[in-house]
Amino acid sequence: MSLMSPWRDDFPGLSALAAEGQTYLDSAATAQKPQAMLDSLLGYYASGAANVHRAQHLPGERATRAFEATREKAARWLNAVSTEEIVFTRGTTESLNLLAYGLEHLFQPGEQIAVSALEHHANLLPWQQLAERRGLELLVLPLDADGQIDLDQAAALIGPRTRLLAVSQLSNVLGRWQPLPELIALTRAHGALSVVDGAQGVVHGRHDVRALGCDFYVCSSHKLYGPDGVGLLHGRQEALAQLRHWQHGGEMVLHADYHAARFRPAPLGFEAGTPPIAGIIAFGATLDYLAGLDAAAVVGHEAALHAKLLAGLAERDGVRLLGEPQVALASFTVDGLHSADLAHLLTEQGVAVRSGHHCAMPLLKRLGVAGAIRVSLGLYTDGEDLERFFSALDKALELLR
């Protein structure tokens, strides 16, 4: 069965890569961009750039309007209560660092932060370092065999000393949805804050931060078919009010004197300096584009592709999946072979997949593998991409065995 993506032609990068003989299966690292986003990016610069929130002149007003329109679109995309809950950052990593610094004052020595064993370094290291600065204990919630946070063990570990939980919605290695409602309820029962790393999850399906009930939700534009250098931090209003300002500079200040200053509340109080204006405006164009797609058709297409990917991997001897992926990606090793050798031979054949530790060294160590190959999908991926991957994989296996 051939699986055609009806949206593929909206992404000019794919035909450019195809012309070079490249098959792009690394969308979980960064996604290709729709023409609508490229037009917006060029359109902003070509029609006259201006800074935002500063000037009364027409170009400044136009830029500010377009910039703030993205905040509205992002708030709608996540079903936030208001635009005040959306802070623009430079990406998921910066959003998480903002939280780890902005919430630092809430922690007393001996208190706990809980993360899971599957976290990307971006959602591990800021908390690990905060724990070191404040003398906190970092709890690592274990996984079950499928690659899901074990709820019984989580319930046993999270307790009255736990002040914050930070977990991924969808693992970038295991491709598995995490039991967020249960974990967030557990966290709330102990009066702790919850942070959800939505970097991978936000790309697949629509997510409702109000229904989720987390205090903070963070994600990046570049994985969601938008420009790089742009990220979101969503915070419930009461949660945002607990953040201390962390980066100081232009436009985040209400009143400044030589020796003292007062700062704006969120969101602008957390957007010091000139933001990536073009990127944020163009991210708005991406969100418009995505909002115009048939969401059920996208989910259906991605599910069919994922099933084909898993079926193809299962057919091949010695292929071992990491966890039981549910969507978007699959990471695997092959018995007796080093993933660096496989990666080399796939690269030689123009197949762009990720190999190595996937920015989750502790997880790979815990799984007992030195590295793995990850194939990841986007809404523009089609069945032929997977067929090319499988024939390249077969060739690589033949050469190495």
Added chain:
Amino acid sequence: MSLPAPAREALEAFAACPGWEQRARLLLQWGERLEPLDEDERNEANRVDGCDSLVWLVAEQRDGAWHFRAASEARVIRGLLAVLLARVDGLDARALVALDLPAWFDQLGLARQLSPSRANGLNAVLKRMAALAGR
């Protein structure tokens, strides 16, 4: 300057490769030539940080000439190390520093293996060699 005999052999073999597949086969074969390292030589001090795979480099200087042995967990990397060692083994420090190793890999049709996005450790090995020779 005349090439060492193993380097000439590598150049002839790789230059005759009509495509990626033959080149890959050849790399895998060359990787088998690496003299194995003892378990205790695979230590922290000899380890060169790649990313995807571990690489160890053992260097000794005898009568002014550098001799290297190297190992990796990954077979393709072993092949790359083998063609590297074929070119550098027995050189004195001055010749080693002067050597254009990217050009050597380019001659073999393996230039892309040195691109900055590669995490195969080859760049790190080159840096380690340069640092040793510059001492």
